[in-house]
Amino acid sequence: MNQNRLNNISHLFNKLDDMKSLFQYGQKIVPILQSLVDFMQETVPLLETINNSIADSTSKIPKATTQISSVTNATELATTEILDLVDIITNTLYTIEAELKKILSTGAKKAEAINELKTIVAGNGRAEDLIRTYCENDITSDSLKNVLKYFPQLCNDAGNITISLQVQDITSQQLAAVNHLIQSVQQKLASLILDIDESKLEELDKSGIDVPHGSTFDPNASYDKSEVRQDMVDAIIHKENHKASQDEIDKLFS
């Protein structure tokens, strides 16, 4: 009986020790909990601000993508207008060139007529002087020949303007890639608005932006006029063709 009572008292002291430890631990933890509560009180409005900011940014994204699309449409329209003008200029150049060549071709007939006139007026000093003065001042042929020399270069330059306008297609692909990127970010932000937690932030941090297979743009499109890229293509084609069997090569080039 006494032994039993002793055991109970011992058990009671153990429990009191536990409680004492708990109170001591509580004394230590209370300031930490207080700091945590203070921190939460400061952080919650901040998170609310972040959430609102994300919601605000997300709501602006469709406008940004629309604006990018309208830039693409505007540049395409402007490029078409430039192409139209270049076509008009080129056609006008061809017309002027043809007319000048026609005028130049009359030079032979004109020279023939002058020679005939010279024989008719032979001996008439005044008439011979006038013909000589006319021939000395008749620079039409030389001038025309000089002017005509510029035409191939002008037509070539007009053609080069057209070729340079490939930049429109390339930039439109780059803009489409940016649009896709923005839309992907929007999706991520939208998920953050629903539930901000560390795991999602971590996920956002780690995840890349995937370009879907079969997309209608090339995210790596670049306006690079050097021949390096084409040389690389040719080298790959050459290598691939030589790796293939003769039958495959024949099929490829037949």
Next chain:
Amino acid sequence: MSLKFLVVDDSVTMRRIVSNSLKNLGYENLVEAVDGKDALAKLEADPTINFIITDWNMPVFSGLELTKAIRSDERYNRLPILMVTTRGVKEDIIEALQAKVTNYVIKPFTPQILKEKIDQIIANTQ
């Protein structure tokens, strides 16, 4: 050899640039298509088309899908296909070759490159 080209590109700018370049090279016989599906319809409607110049990235039906569709059709499997694209990554070029494009040109191209490739293809088909 009288050539009739089918120029396939979703970009109106590129269709005009390729068509203009072809005209400057003396090829006047051209048909245009806005994507792969349109190209197949134009090809079906006009059996005199004997040369295709196509972009890769297009909505509805890409240039690669167009190439595969053409190559799987016995009537067109010898038709020259020149891919003109911005895609310059090695894997893309190999994928295009595996789909059996005849040759490959990187944008931006020059008329000289276009002429060179067309001449090469013509020389190899004769």
